[in-house]
Amino acid sequence: MARKNRINRKKTNGAVILLLAVGSALMFVPVLWIILSSFKSLAEIYRSPPTFLPERWIFTNYTEAVAQFRFLRYLWNSILVTLSATLITLIINSMAAFALSKYQFPGRSIIFILMLATLMIPIRVIMLPVYLMVARLGMANTLLGIIIPPAATPTGVFILRQYMLTISDEMIDAAKIDGAGHFSIYWKIMLPLCTPALAVVTVFSVMWRWNDFLWPLIVINREKLFTLQLALARFRGELVTDWNYVLAMTVLSIIPIVAVFAGMQKYLIQGIASTGLKG
Amino acid sequence: MRSLKTLKTLKTAKKKKPLSLAPYLFLLPNTIIFTLFIIIPALSNFLMSLYRTSPFRDREFVGLDNFRYILLIDDLFPRSLGNLARFVVWDVLLIVVLSIAIGVLLNQAVRGKSFFRSAFFFPVLLSPVVVALVWQWILHNQFGILNGILQKVGLETRPWLLRPDLARTWVVVVHVWATIGFFALIILAGLQSIPASLYEASRVDGSRAYQDFIFITFPMLAPSIATVTILGMIRAFEIFDHIYILTGGGPGTATMMVVQYIYRAAFELDQFGRAAAASLVLFVIILLLTIVQYLFGKRREAL
Amino acid sequence: MKNIGLLMVACLLLLTPALLLGQSAADAPAKAEDVIRFVWFTDGPDQPAIEALVDRYEDENAQVAVDFAIVPFGELNQLLITQASAGQAPDIARVTEPYRFFEFGLDLRPYTEPGFEKQFLDGPVKLVTGPEGEIFGFPQDLTMNGPFINVSLFKKAGVPLPEGDVPWETWFDLAKTVKDRTGVPYAVAADRSGHRLDGIIQSYGGSYFTPDGKSLNLNSPETRGALQTFVDLHEKGIMPLDIWAGGSGYVGGNQQFINGQLVMYISGNWQVAQFASTIGDSFEWKAAPNGVNVQSGGMPGGKFLMAFESAGNPEATGDFVQFLSSKESLAAYASQAMFLPARKDLLEEGIEYPVRSDVMNSFLADLSRLPATAYSDNYHLSFGPVGNVVRDRITQAITGELSFSRAMELMIREAGEVMR
Incomplete structure (x- = not known):
């Protein structure tokens, strides 16, 4: 990586660090404030002017919030939904992207344009008919109903297709000569070459699934199948919102995903460099 | 390591293959789900736009009445379209420029690189509800941290979310803040797939850093930039949660976007037909934009 | 042909999670005979009050399980309309504008005692009375x-x-x-x-x-x-x-x-x-x-409990509604949550509030x-x-x-x- 870098003069280095530091501060301080505020009492959260550090650290926001529902059950449901949905998304999206980028066939443009256009239909707008379909297929009130409908996300197809377009056909041709079939070309050659794009789609899918609450809220009507985001949403009432619990739950709900991201970061970004086009 | 010659083929190579079943099979799983859960619901939604609905009566066929209402009579639909157009332009512009800048910075081999990457990515982890809530507190006229700081250092405080021009600006800033990490990641992935050999070759020719950027980085990054632009547009077009909680479309209707118009019609005023008509108009606009973009992209590919 | 392998992978992909998860969702515990699905939104103090009532009902009726779920108010209308349109409505829900869901309502008259609705103030009862005189619920509290x-x-x-x-x-x-x-x-x-x-x-x-x-x-x-x-x-x-x-x-x-x-x-x-x-x-x-x-x-103003046409057992729903609307339940609920009651008898007798009864009065x-x-x-x-x-x-x-x-x-x- 370092070898690749063309800027190694110290001055520029300093400027880069300074810019990055200022940028990260802008990005991170609001988040830090959430974390700190989650240890404040409701009265202190409502204080004006606001405090930065808690006057008195209290942990009851956490204990009381968690005591109100079965935290581990919700957490497990969230993990199950996020992981399986992401896996399905990755596989079917990359298959579709492979077809759309490496084959010429009648209907290709139409399928692609249609996908791109529907890509921008906000889920809120078609929620009702989508749910009617889910119910008709018997998937209402199952985790499957949360997982499957958004899996064919055009966004994922789009990201992967864009990336696959940049991959040379040489290797495919070489493999063909060796007698490889369509599927093994996709599986053994295309997928490894696409690691960076797959990583981006993974991040996108995990984030999206983990944070989504409206779709699970509609589909699931049994409390034992609730996900973590539904637990967070419950504290928003008509007239009164328990912000202290909302904040505590927010922090709890981002911890797993921060952990995943921290763990994956090496593979996500640095790993990309070693694969990429050098495959 | 790859030579420059092979790289050229990357952009252009696309061979004709004999017609086979394979691409259709690859598309099959995605297309089944896509058809069941996006195409069919969208179509049935469009059918709804021809009806007038009410919780107390059976729905009644009214032809194009809903379209006439939203396009010719209602003042809020055109206004929300205008707001959306303005929002999309600024939002996408900022996202493209900033994601390139941040991506390039994050690609430098400096100390603490991993920390910086995480910091920029952090806001992406937050749900829209939380993002909007936090910024509402920061920007609150009376309780907000921003005005608190301004007051302390003796500067003039402002009602950030209560004046139309300021609120419009902040809505863009907050959305960019919340999503830029994701887009910078796409750029970063793109940057890292540029072979080092290209830069080494140009180094031999004695080129400068900015020349590298213009002649190597930028063209090689084009597909990533296209991805960012299109995804940015999608996110911008469907904006709802961030704004709904941050300004609620206000002050007045200064930041009311089309999805909020649809939501208000359907779930606050019980006018499902009108909401469906509005979503069909939005869809047609998006479709036209997509086709233009696609044709434009095709031409560039062919070049 | 490799295509066959591809097709099989495609089918498997779709089926595996379906089998796996479909099963896990289907094996819901069927210990109790009747499950009453109860959707609530909370403004804070009402939550412990209603939960206490739900617990008591479950204790007294071993054959019934109440599936009590709290949802955010902002999405309540959307949630109920969407689920009810597909026949998946909850059995009972706490709502502010019951008439928006009349087409999905369950007429409680066959499942409650005669004169059920007469126990409440006439004004609020109008809001749960359907066009043909159906009674879809009751006013649970009154606000001012x-x-x-x-x-x-x-x-x-x-x-x-x-x-x-x-x-x-x-x-x-x-x-x-x-x-x-x-x-x-x-x-x-x-x-x-x-x-x-x-x-x-x-x-x-x-x-x-x-x-x-x-x-x-x-x-x-x-x-x-x-x-x-x-x-x-x-x-x-x-x-x-x-x-x-x-x-x-x-x-x-x-x-x-x-x-x-x-x-x-x-x-x-x-x-x-x-x-x-x-x-x-x-x-x-x-x-x-x-x-x-x-x-x-x-x-x-006030909140209502509304019953929906659902997959559940209307008899069980009716019984639960009777319990929640009883004088005793509503007195406990109003006192703990600091609400005004909408029952005529309770309004006459007055409620003892734990704090600030001067304000309530x-x-x-x-x-x-x-x-x-x-x-x-x-x-x-x-x-x-x-x-x-x-x-x-x-x-x-x-x-x-x-x-x-x-x-x-x-x-x-x-x-x-x-x-x-």
Whole structure:
């Protein structure tokens, strides 16, 4: 990586660090404030002017919030939904992207344009008919109903297709000569070459699934199948919102995903460099 | 390591293959789900736009009445379209420029690189509800941290979310803040797939850093930039949660976007037909934009 | 051909998770014979109160399990309409505007004792009575709008509190004086809600609908005048822009009041529990009567429990409804959550509240002298949508986006459209 870098003069280095530091501060301080505020009492959260550090650290926001529902059950449901949905998304999206980028066939443009256009239909707008379909297929009130409908996300197809377009056909041709079939070309050659794009789609899918609450809220009507985001949403009432619990739950709900991201970061970004086009 | 010659083929190579079943099979799983859960619901939604609905009566066929209402009579639909157009332009512009800048910075081999990457990515982890809530507190006229700081250092405080021009600006800033990490990641992935050999070759020719950027980085990054632009547009077009909680479309209707118009019609005023008509108009606009973009992209590919 | 392998992978992909997860979802515990699905949204103190009742019911009825789920209020309407459209509605839900779901409602008459609905106040019962006399639920609590006063600020400013009934203008002027003398940022705030706004309009003799409910009354001189006054209050800085220009849907001023930065806060009795716990001893506060211009104002309101046509057993639902609506249950519920009851017998006997019963009684006193139009407005079937239209359009006048007369014109047109 370092070898690749063309800027190694110290001055520029300093400027880069300074810019990055200022940028990260802008990005991170609001988040830090959430974390700190989650240890404040409701009265202190409502204080004006606001405090930065808690006057008195209290942990009851956490204990009381968690005591109100079965935290581990919700957490497990969230993990199950996020992981399986992401896996399905990755596989079917990359298959579709492979077809759309490496084959010429009648209907290709139409399928692609249609996908791109529907890509921008906000889920809120078609929620009702989508749910009617889910119910008709018997998937209402199952985790499957949360997982499957958004899996064919055009966004994922789009990201992967864009990336696959940049991959040379040489290797495919070489493999063909060796007698490889369509599927093994996709599986053994295309997928490894696409690691960076797959990583981006993974991040996108995990984030999206983990944070989504409206779709699970509609589909699931049994409390034992609730996900973590539904637990967070419950504290928003008509007239009164328990912000202290909302904040505590927010922090709890981002911890797993921060952990995943921290763990994956090496593979996500640095790993990309070693694969990429050098495959 | 790859030579420059092979790289050229990357952009252009696309061979004709004999017609086979394979691409259709690859598309099959995605297309089944896509058809069941996006195409069919969208179509049935469009059918709804021809009806007038009410919780107390059976729905009644009214032809194009809903379209006439939203396009010719209602003042809020055109206004929300205008707001959306303005929002999309600024939002996408900022996202493209900033994601390139941040991506390039994050690609430098400096100390603490991993920390910086995480910091920029952090806001992406937050749900829209939380993002909007936090910024509402920061920007609150009376309780907000921003005005608190301004007051302390003796500067003039402002009602950030209560004046139309300021609120419009902040809505863009907050959305960019919340999503830029994701887009910078796409750029970063793109940057890292540029072979080092290209830069080494140009180094031999004695080129400068900015020349590298213009002649190597930028063209090689084009597909990533296209991805960012299109995804940015999608996110911008469907904006709802961030704004709904941050300004609620206000002050007045200064930041009311089309999805909020649809939501208000359907779930606050019980006018499902009108909401469906509005979503069909939005869809047609998006479709036209997509086709233009696609044709434009095709031409560039062919070049 | 490799294509066959591909096809098989495609099918497997779709099926594996289907089998895996479909099973895990299907094996829900079937210990109890009847599962009652109960959807709730919470404003805080009501939650322990209802949970205690649910637990007691489950203890007393071993064959019934109540699947109690709390959902965010903001998405409640969308949730119920969507699920009910697909025949997946919950058995019972707590709602604010039951009539929006009438087409999905379960008529409780066959499953409850005769005269069930007669136990409650007639006004609220109208809102759960279907076009053919069906009874879809019952009013679980009653709310009353009115102002809260920061008494400490009045004392600090040396301004005596007015005695007896005074018009809103007197309150506004006094609050302004208190604000100026004490240096707090806010004089008067009213929740951003078409319901709260109507409560002020009532004092001026105005209303949203004509008393017969057949047409809009927005253009009457009384209503128009009150709305004009409301817009002017923002222009004069007596009411802050923060609330009405500060968001969509409902925006509250409770944060400002709790902080002691607001002299007068027009809201309602549901705030009492939170105020009692968060304000504590930091300042003295109380409820004041609504302003009296031509008459006393304010609006009644409340929450309902509504039964839906669902997959569940209507007999079990009916029994559960009987339990929740019993005198004993509602007395415990109202006392713990600090609500006013909607049962006639409880209203007569009164409820013992753990704290601040003085405040609760002050709201009750105003409730007894509400004008008739407050009821006819609140129990009008288009009150929700029309209230939202009024709220949004008057906001446009407050922010200066539209002139007052233009805002009124558009308000009346759009309200007419949603009533059609």
